[in-house]
Amino acid sequence: MIDLGSATGLTCRECSATYDLGAAYACMECFGPLEVAYDFPALTRADIEAGPTSLWRYKDLLPVRPTAADEPNLAPGWTRLHKADNLAAELGMRTLWVKDDSGNPTHSFKDRVVAVAQSAARALGLTTLACASTGNLAHAVAAAAARGGQDSVVVIPHDLEAGKTITTATYGGILLAVEGNYDDVNRLCSEIIGEDFSQSWGFVNVNIRPYYAEGSKSMGFEIAEQLGWRTPAQVVAPVASGSLLTKIDKAWRELAALGLIEESEYRVFGAQATGCSPVAQAFDAGWDVVKPVKPSTIAKSLAIGNPADGPYALDVVRRTGGSIAAVSDDDVVDGIRLLARTEGIFAETAGGVVVATLRHLLKEGALDPEAETVILNTGEGLKTLDAVMEFATPTATIKPDVDLVRAVVT
Numbered sequence: 001m002i003d004l005g006s007a008t009g010l011t012c013r014e015c016s017a018t019y020d021l022g023a024a025y026a027c028m029e030c031f032g033p034l035e036v037a038y039d040f041p042a043l044t045r046a047d048i049e050a051g052p053t054s055l056w057r058y059k060d061l062l063p064v065r066p067t068a069a070d071e072p073n074l075a076p077g078w079t080r081l082h083k084a085d086n087l088a089a090e091l092g093m094r095t096l097w098v099k100d101d102s103g104n105p106t107h108s109f110k111d112r113v114v115a116v117a118q119s120a121a122r123a124l125g126l127t128t129l130a131c132a133s134t135g136n137l138a139h140a141v142a143a144a145a146a147r148g149g150q151d152s153v154v155v156i157p158h159d160l161e162a163g164k165t166i167t168t169a170t171y172g173g174i175l176l177a178v179e180g181n182y183d184d185v186n187r188l189c190s191e192i193i194g195e196d197f198s199q200s201w202g203f204v205n206v207n208i209r210p211y212y213a214e215g216s217k218s219m220g221f222e223i224a225e226q227l228g229w230r231t232p233a234q235v236v237a238p239v240a241s242g243s244l245l246t247k248i249d250k251a252w253r254e255l256a257a258l259g260l261i262e263e264s265e266y267r268v269f270g271a272q273a274t275g276c277s278p279v280a281q282a283f284d285a286g287w288d289v290v291k292p293v294k295p296s297t298i299a300k301s302l303a304i305g306n307p308a309d310g311p312y313a314l315d316v317v318r319r320t321g322g323s324i325a326a327v328s329d330d331d332v333v334d335g336i337r338l339l340a341r342t343e344g345i346f347a348e349t350a351g352g353v354v355v356a357t358l359r360h361l362l363k364e365g366a367l368d369p370e371a372e373t374v375i376l377n378t379g380e381g382l383k384t385l386d387a388v389m390e391f392a393t394p395t396a397t398i399k400p401d402v403d404l405v406r407a408v409v410t
């Protein structure tokens, strides 16, 4: 028997077929994606509040059975919820928060999903940690495997930012750069899992994706707890595969079902870059399915042209009365600079996508400036310096002479 805490099995999201816990991700009846099923214990706010200041405080709501090996797993989570009064004033909003996941151990929200996947991989007897990545996942997997004394295999598109490839390579493990885009990488990894040499590999976002995806719920749990056990009226999330967006909603529905928060209405908004906006396009066109695109954007962490959870992200956004919008690369850069200038938070391109989309949605009238809003910053700007390089130069380069300083500042 596999022991993954409150998790009891896997269920097909499309046809509801059920399966035992295992390294599986697609339904054998209909090929639909599998999702973790639970039998949650009775839980109080105090039980959770007494837990560690990391995502492990929600272990009873995740498919994990943390061992001593997992607990200090670079302890992701419990990142700051920052009240962004300066940015709110700039945008004419009443109450705005930034959930800042750049504070995670490898500086993106991917540490959350990796921690949960790593715990699940151990329980499933998978010894090598692997992934198909747009950059941040590579960094998180390589670090977690290093810390856990495990082998890692990380597969990425060859043209990622230096801030993601150099960091990843430094942790050790195998790093495969593929001449192709993320969708090519993902397809390759689906083929790899059938091979004899990969039978001990847990591809966190492929063959153990159901467990991995649940890790994103912890971001939603934290937002609710940090607001004093309630949900905001509006949230803006970046969309790559669409998983994070759907799990924020799932987290809040689970907390309400468990009586840990009061059920109240909220609207979920999605943010993409125009150069890779298949979910925003489907939203605009009123489609239930997402038509794949070929990505071309500086927001490489979000550059998934064929997003696995796209249709489910559309469901969440439509059910809650939100929307999904896309912004240009120039707007992404402006978004990064605006957040840095107003709040002292240096976001990577994904954060720029979210801030620019927030501004766009306000302009459109889609988002209510009077309603309390949380935006997600999912990554750190030091990893994507190229995006702002052109604008971020010294005010002046001078000889060490006080008169020259006076000339610049007066």
Ligand SMILES: *Cc1c(COP(=O)(O)O)cnc(C)c1O
Pocket (backbone or CB within 6 Å): 108, 109, 110, 136, 137, 216, 238, 239, 240, 241, 242, 243, 244, 245, 301, 302, 348, 350, 351, 378, 379
């Ligand atoms: C992976 C990633 C996302 C989005 O993830 P999905 O769950 O695939 O939509 C958002 N921001 C950053 C920085 C990421 O690395």
Ligand SMILES: [Zn+2]
Pocket (backbone or CB within 6 Å): 012, 013, 014, 015, 016, 017, 027, 028, 029, 030, 031, 032
């Ligand atoms: Zn099915």
